[in-house]
Amino acid sequence: MPLPLHPCCAAVVAATPAMATTAGSGGTISPSTAAAPPPRYLGSGQGRLRLAPAASRRNRPLLRCSASGGDGPDKVLEKRRAELAARISSGEFTAQGPGWLAPVAARLAKLGPPGELAAGLLTKVAGGAARRGPGLPQAVGSLASVAGEAFFLPLYDLFLTYGGVFRLNFGPKSFLIVSDPDVAKHILRDNSKAYSKGILAEILEFVMGTGLIPADGEVWRVRRRAIVPALHQKYVTAMIGLFGNASGRLCQKLDKAASDGEDVEMESLFSRLTLDVIGKAVFNYDFDSLSYDNGIVEAVYVTLREAEMRSTSPIPTWEIPIWKDISPRQRKVNEALALINNILDELIATCKRMVDEEDLQFHEEYMNEKDPSILHFLLASGDDVSSKQLRDDLMTMLIAGHETSAAVLTWTFYLLSKYPNVMSKLQAEADAVLGDGLPTIDDVKKLKYTTRVINESLRLYPQPPVLIRRSLEDDMLGEYPIGKGEDIFISIWNLHRCPKHWDDADVFNPERWPLDGPNPNETNQKFSYLPFGGGPRKCVGDMFATFETVVATAMLVKRFDFQMAPGAPPVEMTTGATIHTTKGLNMTVTRRIKPPVIPNLEMKIVSDSEGSTSSTASVAVSTASITSGEGQQVEVSTSQV
Numbered sequence: 001m002p003l004p005l006h007p008c009c010a011a012v013v014a015a016t017p018a019m020a021t022t023a024g025s026g027g028t029i030s031p032s033t034a035a036a037p038p039p040r041y042l043g044s045g046q047g048r049l050r051l052a053p054a055a056s057r058r059n060r061p062l063l064r065c066s067a068s069g070g071d072g073p074d075k076v077l078e079k080r081r082a083e084l085a086a087r088i089s090s091g092e093f094t095a096q097g098p099g100w101l102a103p104v105a106a107r108l109a110k111l112g113p114p115g116e117l118a119a120g121l122l123t124k125v126a127g128g129a130a131r132r133g134p135g136l137p138q139a140v141g142s143l144a145s146v147a148g149e150a151f152f153l154p155l156y157d158l159f160l161t162y163g164g165v166f167r168l169n170f171g172p173k174s175f176l177i178v179s180d181p182d183v184a185k186h187i188l189r190d191n192s193k194a195y196s197k198g199i200l201a202e203i204l205e206f207v208m209g210t211g212l213i214p215a216d217g218e219v220w221r222v223r224r225r226a227i228v229p230a231l232h233q234k235y236v237t238a239m240i241g242l243f244g245n246a247s248g249r250l251c252q253k254l255d256k257a258a259s260d261g262e263d264v265e266m267e268s269l270f271s272r273l274t275l276d277v278i279g280k281a282v283f284n285y286d287f288d289s290l291s292y293d294n295g296i297v298e299a300v301y302v303t304l305r306e307a308e309m310r311s312t313s314p315i316p317t318w319e320i321p322i323w324k325d326i327s328p329r330q331r332k333v334n335e336a337l338a339l340i341n342n343i344l345d346e347l348i349a350t351c352k353r354m355v356d357e358e359d360l361q362f363h364e365e366y367m368n369e370k371d372p373s374i375l376h377f378l379l380a381s382g383d384d385v386s387s388k389q390l391r392d393d394l395m396t397m398l399i400a401g402h403e404t405s406a407a408v409l410t411w412t413f414y415l416l417s418k419y420p421n422v423m424s425k426l427q428a429e430a431d432a433v434l435g436d437g438l439p440t441i442d443d444v445k446k447l448k449y450t451t452r453v454i455n456e457s458l459r460l461y462p463q464p465p466v467l468i469r470r471s472l473e474d475d476m477l478g479e480y481p482i483g484k485g486e487d488i489f490i491s492i493w494n495l496h497r498c499p500k501h502w503d504d505a506d507v508f509n510p511e512r513w514p515l516d517g518p519n520p521n522e523t524n525q526k527f528s529y530l531p532f533g534g535g536p537r538k539c540v541g542d543m544f545a546t547f548e549t550v551v552a553t554a555m556l557v558k559r560f561d562f563q564m565a566p567g568a569p570p571v572e573m574t575t576g577a578t579i580h581t582t583k584g585l586n587m588t589v590t591r592r593i594k595p596p597v598i599p600n601l602e603m604k605i606v607s608d609s610e611g612s613t614s615s616t617a618s619v620a621v622s623t624a625s626i627t628s629g630e631g632q633q634v635e636v637s638t639s640q641v
């Protein structure tokens with residue numbers, strides 16, 4: 001999920017010409033340019049991930065837009081929207097038929113009456129071929145018309161103009177863009193059998209094979225039934241220790257950076273954190289990427305970046321017969337895949353031996369204490385599956401559970417740096433709930449505000465921002481008939497920012513979710529909020545991912561203050577399966593200062609009958625305040641002794 005990697009957007013990006021925008025700190029929109037080399041950050045030298053955001057991503061053919069600068073995301077989006085809205089209302093995007101049709105028909109019409117007749121016929125035939133339902137609103141896009149935008153941003157503006165279902169024509173390609181909650185529910189839940197993963201499955205085949213995300217039909221049904229039980233309550237609860245351990249290792253790294261006065265690039269650190277977690281959780285492999293780089297970590301990233309590249313490349317060079325064997329890039333990818341597959345095969349073999357030697361009593365909440373991984377559960381359950389399918393499933397979960405959680409943490413910390421009042425509430429909760437040891441399940445249940453922060457971060461930055469489907473038969477989307485073979489993008493970004501559904505849709509406001517209310521999900525939000533999808537193909541790792549991100553966030557904010565590093569490049573978005581930054585999330589991390597205890601002594605002199613004196617002090621620890629994030633005064637403690 002572009003990265004098509006997770007469940008979704010590969011196709012969006014593949015099908016949509018690469019576009020780029022950067023908004024600088026002043027909130028202006030300008031074509032993206034390579035920035036000056038960023039300052040030195042922890043992880044920027046030796047030991048930095050090869051996917052290093054700063055250098056290598058700058059040249060990647062990804063879609064970009066800005067999320068930041070001093071103005072914060074809201075102002076940038078507002079300004080950009082105003083500009084695009086003006087262009088939309090000028091008719092720039094409005095199409096009467098498929099995008100390519102209008103210019104061709106116009107040229108034919110210039111040829112006189114026979115040409116006019118041909119133009120009329122062409123419009124009729126092509127209109128039918130494009131399966132336009134009556135009145136289905138249409139927009140036409142081109143590289144030039146939306147240059148400088150990330151693909152989901154123009155989709156938002158077009159949604160405001162053309163409505164919850166419209167057709168977007170890009171050259172000869174055409175997509176249906178869905179931003180209406182009822183239509184999303186219809187596709188994802190009520191009539192889900194009539195839709196497949198379409199282009200997504202094609203692009204991810206090289207890495208996920210027929211793993212759960214790209215799989216369709218019977219393969220998907222069988223694998224889903226085998227895998228879902230593995231993520232039972234006891235397993236997810238046991239994982240909390242793993243989340244705490246990995247987050248503790250990250251804290252140590254940050255502690256060192258704080259001592260050394262080095263800024264840190266948080267996006268790649270979050271990527272390492274979630275890689276370490278998912279490796280252990282899915283197949284009991286310790287990547288230990290937070291401690292050092294090794295060949296396998298490198299191989300995982302080569303593979304991830306390749307999937308990302310394929311999702312954004314207009315020409316599928318990897319399918320050209322000779323090229324794919326001689327291209328150094330493809331050779332590297334093949335080597336990386338071979339390495340990962342070998343390791344997975346070894347892990348499967350080791351786990352099989354463990355299961356064989358075990359005095360096995362399999363039951364619903366079965367879990368091996370030494371190896372609680374999903375792989376162990378699957379083998380112990382007697383899952384009758386080929387090694388290739390098992391490998392595909394493990395690889396799929398590795399990718400699905402890694403990039404998404406890392407992206408959620410990245411954008412959460414970005415938002416926290418912009419909203420210091422939220423940060424201080426979060427820190428107050430972490431102080432109150434967490435002790436010095438690792439968090440327990442009871443702690444996690446008490447971290448209600450932290451959970452709301454994650455819920456709200458996922459609303460503003462859904463990972464992935466778009467889901468992909470293809471219609472397998474004729475259907476009705478609301479009032480519009482559609483044909484078989486339509487490629488559909490369900491824009492979670494649009495649903496999550498729809499001004500009709502959300503007050504102050506662009507504002508990060510965890511308070512919109514009451515602490516004592518239910519955890520927001522697609523059902524109680526009527527498909528206006530679907531961070532984990534919905535219907536039968538809903539994410540299998542939703543609870544896992546929520547606990548993981550809650551534990552990491554609480555542990556980090558309890559120990560450190562986070563601010564954007566001075567002089568750091570503005571935070572810009574690139575879109576793949578998840579939303580990445582283009583140049584990393586460069587932050588200054590400082591150990592939190594414990595509030596000074598200021599005794600408020602009211603001395604009373606007391607004389608006893610023998611004339612000696614003593615003093616009693618009623619001591620009140622007064623409220624201390626420290627300066628947080630962006631200069632805001634934060635109340636940190638009040639207590640009576």
Ligand code: HEM
Nearest residue numbers: 007212213400401404405463531532533537539540541545
């Ligand atoms: C915050 C982190 C995560 C987010 C935001 C997220 C989001 C999603 C979404 C939106 C879908 C639906 C895709 C679609 O309908 O096309 C999905 C599917 C899936 N996710 Fe996640 N996910 C996360 C973490 C995880 C984790 C940790 C795992 C594994 C342990 C995981 C495994 C999967 C799988 C296997 C599917 C495919 C399910 C199917 O098609 O039956 N995800 N995820």
